[in-house]
Amino acid sequence: MTDREQKDALRRERLALRDAMPGDSRIEASLSIADHGADALAFEPGQIVSGFFPIRSEVDLRPLMDRLRARGARLALPVVIDRQTIVFRELTRDGELVDTGFGTRGPGPDAEVLDPDLLLVPLAAFDRRGHRIGYGAGHYDRAIARLRAKGRDPRLVGIAVDCQEVPAVPDQPHDIELHAILTESGYTLFKR
Secondary structure, rough: HHHHHHHHHHHHOOOOOOOOOOOOHHHHHHHHHHHHHHHHHOOOOOOOOEEOOOOOOOOHHHHHHHHHHHOOEEEEEEEOOOOOOOOEEEOOOOOOEEEEEEEEEEEOOOEEOOOOEEEEEEEEEOOOOOOOOOOOOOOOHHHHHHHOOOOOOEEEEEOOHHHEEEOOOOOOOOOOOOEEEEOOOEEEEEEO
């Protein structure tokens, strides 16, 4: 089995496990993630933290993002602009939300485009080395590469539930590693 086939199989398996979580368990996981992440995520007031609004069975980061805003973070959300590219638009309390692709909403075209200092990354599967499997479209990989090409190096924190952990993600030297993972069980920094 090739690395791609292994990743596809792990993606399907772990997303099926996440999809099977009862709604109340997903809510509890979201609140636990907010509790763990509110204190563990380090940033200076005014720095930009990009989260995401949930699609499908993802955890809901809105409680965490609210707590990070209270600590002084400027918030941003990813917006798909041409089916291949995501940008990060500022999320303000009074800003208009519009359909932004993949069944979610986000800041409209009048919102400021920001370069995140801390990027909360959705994923399908992860391992304890900091490797992840995304949803397969490469949006975040391309966005991170664009940020790095601009001289930015955002900290990357994977967001998942415990059932998405796998023993090992097949990885290549060019794969982008996470700095940490945040699940309902806590916040774990990876050795880099």
